[in-house]
Amino acid sequence: MLELKNVNKYYGHKRALSDITLSLPRGEIVGLFGENGAGKTTLMKSILAYHSFSGEITLDGDPITKNNIAKISFATSEHSFFSNLSADAHKTFYQEHFPKFSEKRFVALMDFFDLRHHTPLRSFSMGQKNQFEVIMALCQGADYILMDEPFAGNDVFNREDFYKVLLGILEPNETLLLSTHLIEEVSDIIGRAVLLKQGCIVGDITTEALEESGKTLMDYIKETHRYRSDRVSRALNDLRGEDSQ
Amino acid sequence: MRHTKPFLTEETKEHLRGYLSPPGMSLSSEAGLFATGIGAAFVYNLTYLSRYLEAYNALFETDTHTRVRVLRDGAVMPPFYTLFDNAWAGFLLLAVLVFVFVPFHYSFYHRETKSIYVMKRLPNRYLLPTQCLSFSVLCAIISLLCAAAVLLVSFLIYWLATPDACLSGGFFSQLFL
Amino acid sequence: MISFEHFQPQDGTPIYQQIILHIKRGIVSGSVMAGDALPSRRVLSTLLGVNPNTIQKAYHLLEEEHLIASHAGAKSYIVIDNETVARIRRQLMETELRGTVRALKQMGLSKEEATTIISSLWEEAPSSQT
Numbered sequence: 172m173l174e175l176k177n178v179n180k181y182y183g184h185k186r187a188l189s190d191i192t193l194s195l196p197r198g199e200i201v202g203l204f205g206e207n208g209a210g211k212t213t214l215m216k217s218i219l220a221y222h223s224f225s226g227e228i229t230l231d232g233d234p235i236t237k238n239n240i241a242k243i244s245f246a247t248s249e250h251s252f253f254s255n256l257s258a259d260a261h262k263t264f265y266q267e268h269f270p271k272f273s274e275k276r277f278v279a280l281m282d283f284f285d286l287r288h289h290t291p292l293r294s295f296s297m298g299q300k301n302q303f304e305v306i307m308a309l310c311q312g313a314d315y316i317l318m319d320e321p322f323a324g325n326d327v328f329n330r331e332d333f334y335k336v337l338l339g340i341l342e343p344n345e346t347l348l349l350s351t352h353l354i355e356e357v358s359d360i361i362g363r364a365v366l367l368k369q370g371c372i373v374g375d376i377t378t379e380a381l382e383e384s385g386k387t388l389m390d391y392i393k394e395t396h397r398y399r400s401d402r403v404s405r406a407l408n409d410l411r412g413e414d415s416q
Numbered sequence: 417m418r419h420t421k422p423f424l425t426e427e428t429k430e431h432l433r434g435y436l437s438p439p440g441m442s443l444s445s446e447a448g449l450f451a452t453g454i455g456a457a458f459v460y461n462l463t464y465l466s467r468y469l470e471a472y473n474a475l476f477e478t479d480t481h482t483r484v485r486v487l488r489d490g491a492v493m494p495p496f497y498t499l500f501d502n503a504w505a506g507f508l509l510l511a512v513l514v515f516v517f518v519p520f521h522y523s524f525y526h527r528e529t530k531s532i533y534v535m536k537r538l539p540n541r542y543l544l545p546t547q548c549l550s551f552s553v554l555c556a557i558i559s560l561l562c563a564a565a566v567l568l569v570s571f572l573i574y575w576l577a578t579p580d581a582c583l584s585g586g587f588f589s590q591l592f593l
Numbered sequence: 594m595i596s597f598e599h600f601q602p603q604d605g606t607p608i609y610q611q612i613i614l615h616i617k618r619g620i621v622s623g624s625v626m627a628g629d630a631l632p633s634r635r636v637l638s639t640l641l642g643v644n645p646n647t648i649q650k651a652y653h654l655l656e657e658e659h660l661i662a663s664h665a666g667a668k669s670y671i672v673i674d675n676e677t678v679a680r681i682r683r684q685l686m687e688t689e690l691r692g693t694v695r696a697l698k699q700m701g702l703s704k705e706e707a708t709t710i711i712s713s714l715w716e717e718a719p720s721s722q723t
Contacts, residue, residue: 245537
């Protein structure tokens with residue numbers, strides 16, 4: 172279980188994360204949604220201990236240190252691989268540092284996406300780079316896989332493949348936290364949706380609960396956001412009403 | 417035909433490189449710069465030799481009658497440290513300058529891709545600082561060793577080439593700077 | 594193994610319900626028979642591109658209706674007999690007709706008018722091939 176309790180993050184005076192409390196049990200595929208700047212990346216970076224934050228983040232009860240950091244992997248649209256190295260060189264590097272690295276999964280995924288093993292990553296197309304980034308996150312042997320907009324730049328067919336691969340390859344005890352703008356596309360593969368707005372969690376619902384309510388994910392997201400924008404338009408109306416008197 | 421195993425196999429070299437610099441970063445340009453620096457420091461060291469030769473020649477005079485070079489009366493060689501002076505400054509400066517490679521190594525993880533994200537989440541907390549620092553440290557050590565070597569060689573030249581009569585004091589007093 | 598080749602997830606109803614309907618229609622049409630294996634949860638979730646929990650829910654509900662039997666670690670199998678097939682057929686028919694009946698009532702038809710129309714339409718329609 173990955174638990175966040177009252178996590179706050181400030182960049183100077185700007186509050187990027189506001190009192191985040193979230194529990195991610197094993198085996199869930201969770202979609203993390205929100206506008207740009209809502210705090211999705213900041214949330215993931217806090218889990219990975221890339222920066223300081225206040226509050227508590229624990230993995231199976233323990234704080235996240237070098238002892239258990241290998242249980243979390245990360246794929247980002249910024250790409251975290253070494254562009255001079257080949258795919259196989261990455262495999263060697265990962266095997267050295269992550270004892271649970273799965274070579275079997277690596278070979279299968281490289282094969283599925285038809286990626287070259289011995290050429291530098293720099294020579295790959297954007298779509299292939301995204302694919303490789305995801306491959307490494309999936310093969311590290313992590314229990315919690317965090318993906319920050321991993322499909323930026325892939326065409327829709329590529330993305331469909333991605334989703335199928337994710338579903339086919341994830342074990343029941345592996346957790347995926349996936350942040351993306353492509354709400355409709357991922358609404359079938361996720362089991363839970365967490366909504367972030369201006370650093371706060373404004374929604375957290377399982378797809379089962381969504382189904383029961385008869386709403387689509389898009390409806391739910393619009394609703395939670397409309398609530399906020401209603402306040403704004405009502406306030407403006409009140410103002411105008413006052414002015415016209 | 418028997419193939420003897422080379423001392424440094426490709427594998428070993430790769431392994432060492434893995435500690436000296438970020439993955440995929442070539443050290444050739446930095447090594448070249450360092451080699452140039454060492455060369456320059458050696459050239460600067462030649463100032464000692466010129467000072468020594470000057471002092472050495474000052475010990476002698478040419479007899480006007482016999483046209484033979486003879487030792488002047490009461491000629492004394494200046495103490496070693498005055499002649500050596502800062503001849504090793506090049507190496508000492510280089511030992512400090514090589515640390516400019518450190519931020520350069522660190523910035524590598526932010527160029528093209530953000531491989532810093534992988535480095536920061538490795539269970540091995542020492543790999544990132546090692547890859548940033550160790551090449552500079554290695555170069556600094558080599559510089560200092562070169563400095564020590566030129567000091568030794570310079571002193572040996574002083575000790576062996578100078579006529580015994582001109583040496584003032586004992587071995588260790590010569591060496592004290 | 595039961596084929597989901599022609600299964601297309603639609604918007605509007607939860608996917609687990611669509612899966613259940615697909616199986617039931619198969620049972621009624623005879624393409625799904627007793628002893629047929631269902632694809633494993635993981636395979637089906639990958640095939641359809643849906644979360645494994647959705648598949649899990651569908652299979653669970655099918656099991657509750659005693660249409661499939663699951664054993665831990667092994668595939669699930671259809672366990673139906675003629676009685677069950679008849680029951681499911683009625684169930685599906687009633688669901689279909691319920692909608693139609695509601696529509697007819699909303700239009701203001703009486704039961705007699707509806708029956709008359711249905712009888713004449715029945716005569717008109719070509720006989721189904723069995």
